[in-house]
Amino acid sequence: MQALMMNSQLMISNILKHAEKNYPNREIVSVTADNPRHRYTYKDFAVRTRQLANALDALGAKFGDRIGTLAWNDYRHLELYYAISGSGMVCHTINPKLFPEQVNYIINHAQDRFIFVDVLVMPLIEALAEHLPNVETFIVLTNKANMPQTKLENVLCYEELIADKSTEFEWPEFDENTASGMCYTSGTTGNPKGVVYSHRSTMLHAYAGALPDVTNSSGRETCLPVVPMFHVNAWGLPFGTIMTGTKLVMPGPKMGDGETLQNLIESENVSFSSGVPTIWLALLDYLDKSGKKITSLSRVTVGGAACPRTIIERFKQQHNTMVYQGWGMTETSPLGTIFGLQPGMEEYTDEQITDLQTMQGRGVFGIEMRIVDEDNNELPWDGVAFGALKVRGPWVISGYYGMSQTPGEEGCPVDDKGWFDTGDVATINPEGFMQITDRTKDVIKSGGEWVSSIDIENAAVSHPAIAEAAAIGRYHPKWTERPLLIAVRKGDTQVTSAEILSFLTDKLHKWSLPDDVVFVDELPHTATGKLNKLALRKTFEDYEFPEAG
Amino acid sequence: MQALMMNSQLMISNILKHAEKNYPNREIVSVTADNPRHRYTYKDFAVRTRQLANALDALGAKFGDRIGTLAWNDYRHLELYYAISGSGMVCHTINPKLFPEQVNYIINHAQDRFIFVDVLVMPLIEALAEHLPNVETFIVLTNKANMPQTKLENVLCYEELIADKSTEFEWPEFDENTASGMCYTSGTTGNPKGVVYSHRSTMLHAYAGALPDVTNSSGRETCLPVVPMFHVNAWGLPFGTIMTGTKLVMPGPKMGDGETLQNLIESENVSFSSGVPTIWLALLDYLDKSGKKITSLSRVTVGGAACPRTIIERFKQQHNTMVYQGWGMTETSPLGTIFGLQPGMEEYTDEQITDLQTMQGRGVFGIEMRIVDEDNNELPWDGVAFGALKVRGPWVISGYYGMSQTPGEEGCPVDDKGWFDTGDVATINPEGFMQITDRTKDVIKSGGEWVSSIDIENAAVSHPAIAEAAAIGRYHPKWTERPLLIAVRKGDTQVTSAEILSFLTDKLHKWSLPDDVVFVDELPHTATGKLNKLALRKTFEDYEFPEAG
Ligand SMILES: Nc1ncnc2c1ncn2[C@@H]1O[C@H](COP(=O)(O)OP(=O)(O)OP(=O)(O)O)[C@@H](O)[C@H]1O
């Protein structure tokens, strides 16, 4: 029997309409290349976004067109998010820190017709422009006074483009499964692949993400998204916050700068923030050095890579800030799991709570999880069994752009039961807390057993003289593979391999202890700041274990 | 361009699956006719609900069948909600307090095949059974020991029915627009009309309802739904709470009993609750008399009728409990608007905040509102202009069961632009706060101007000697209609009409002052406890104003 409810489609433009009517005076504060502290209201934001929609129309952009952005977290990028998606076009966010070849590949693969680019990214565009045959116009995200000199001809100025446009625009309504955004995976484990979000997936993700046990977004909160808007929509924050009337503080190009972050937090009364672990290390180090405070910051969401225990402890002990570790992927919009406080935890020790915070958390409502063995049989949630992590839900991909959508076919990431294979390996405990032990490709397979590289790395960085560490599997004549730990020493400490190995003895199962530790000056990272193990395995291709040689 | 996201349908059964896996030990506490304090866990709940689904199947119930419930707020009713909807059948909740003829009409109109009935409602069913040709079996919500004597033959015992059923059940997946539930309007303004909810509408409503600025449901909260599960799904609480892992406390048949409510709140550590104004008056009076406390209760949602200012003040001043007034309808699932705290309010006086609490609040995200004049032209949000309140959104009806779905046709409540006419008259201020001034049918039209009956009633009940009051329009030779106030005195107070009129002088515009006050012993109410103005207008049909006679 069919229900008799309105067939109202979930439209991103509804966020904008709701925000303007209900929170007209709420603020959006941004750092941009041309203004260290720009501020305006939701009302201003809505008006300018309508002007931008008219400008897109005037440029000749059509429903379904891909519009690229190479930009930081600021109000103009926010206007692009809403004007592009709201008009039925596809907001294709591009990571300017990728290798130029990757940016080139991605723009051509998506067939972007227009590209909106930050002043700071103009050099990249100037180098690539001749290889981008589909791009008709580049629009620089600045005002006339700050327009850069350029030899490119098809370049416009953002502020000039929208200045004379009408402030009236009727947002169209259409099928909620229409593409609203696009983001390519960063290429940590292979070539960039396109993920295409819909209005429906974005809106459901925003509802779920704003819930009290997820980001707890509301009209009384202020959010500083330190995760970039060019990477998985800044984890969806630009939607969930504006939907709920949360004040936004956008750090622009200053994302890795502890001083700017501290200053924004204190002066704008930021209550929560989100970002990858390295960002927080930068902030915590700055706070240590400067003695400055972040008193308003009650919580941070940390994800994108395993959050080291020290980050959790330093935030808690020094700043009374609670870390909510989350796990997600470009392919999952990204919200998959997040730490959550539970009744009964009042009686836990700090230590026990920290233990839970180092896990990846519980499924956000809307995401179903399972772990499976090599024959795709479901494994128990006992905190011990580990297997390939699979997920499904309305904000998980059914396939990559331009690749097969048919389970079983090359390139289709979904199995015949409808589950997306995350490429991660995990355990899940009886209360639903998931823990990533590895990426499938990084698992160390030793004598038929799986050894978690993340466990080894976490244990290693808890040594005071270790700045960063990576564990990879290397050939061993008897066990096929054994773990090799590659570490970076802190400052000018002189710790030895033997010391590290003995330090690890009571922290890891005997079986997980690395067979050797080598020191390097620096570890390779990807454009999103993650350990590049592909590169590491390449570097240590010919490595042989001392006793096994 | 189509997005590439999974086509996962929003299914009510996903709440159950998620809850069992993530909050297995969370509690559901109930008062029932056979147990003053039943308690079990989400895990138990999920297991028994699967047994019930198997039992429905064994009874021969089929996808799309309407299954009636005549029951209070307790765990068995909750099991019915999830087992019926989860199986693709329609959970038709029926208000046992309606007139028997209405119950009869509703059951036959919906063509319920099975009816689950509380022990306390058996007399009603025994009286009606012979007029219910479609009902095959009545199942009494109790165990064998407490089965009532009955002369009806087709009667089963709930606990016996499910006891031997398998605890395994694979919840089916189907189109999210499938009917999941059904509720008839209560008949305050006419014949009961059927509203049919979908899985989609219910799930979106649950997400929106759990948000921090709505009910703020989370794993750390405990909710006491005092609004009945037979009326608009207890305002959706059975979904939003279990989705988020909130502990539930269900008052069973003790909904109007201040002593039980106080006891449940204190002993189960209830943090929030919801109900109509009269329920709260009963609780507040009990607290006054007994001197008892409700220390854990931080907030209550009040809706269904205008919340008198005294309720807001008594909760705040005596119990430090914040009232969140909300507005909604059976036709809107019901969440439409709710009060919300805003930044800047720290500087408001208590008085100013109370003023805002007496309004009906701001649109919950997902609901679009507008007010229109008699030609359906939109009116401004200036807090002054008032007009017919119209809404739209994914949890608003497109039509009533068995009636026209075509705008413009008789019985279709939606206009040709897709807006549902609520039958309420309202103003909306520049920050989105909506205020109901009247029902369209209750508006007093005096000399071409509209006078708000709710304003008069609110002012009248703020007099210490007035227990309840109703304002209706009565014939006036010069002004067509003028307001008549009909009031009930408190206890044995002896206040006069003249005293009330003088008391109102500085509280109302001159134009809104009633032309007369008459006292009655009691005002008529509908089955959901609202003032029955239809009946009042009937009683005072021949009334003539003194000076106008
Ligand atoms: N909290 C976390 N703990 C451990 N790993 C995490 C966490 N959050 C995310 N990850 C890792 O990051 C991955 C998702 O990252 P993202 O989608 O940003 O690109 P990527 O997987 O690094 O790059 P690519 O897919 O291009 O190889 C997850 O699959 C997981 O391996």
Ligand SMILES: Nc1ncnc2c1ncn2[C@@H]1O[C@H](COP(=O)(O)OP(=O)(O)OP(=O)(O)O)[C@@H](O)[C@H]1O
């Ligand atoms: N906070 C509130 N303040 C004033 N009125 C309210 C409030 N909440 C709800 N109402 C009134 O209740 C109505 C919705 O009630 P409900 O759907 O329970 O049935 P009803 O309208 O009373 O009965 P029927 O539709 O059968 O005549 C609204 O249309 C509005 O008139």
Ligand SMILES: [Mg+2]
């Ligand atoms: Mg990946």
Ligand SMILES: [Mg+2]
């Ligand atoms: Mg009504």
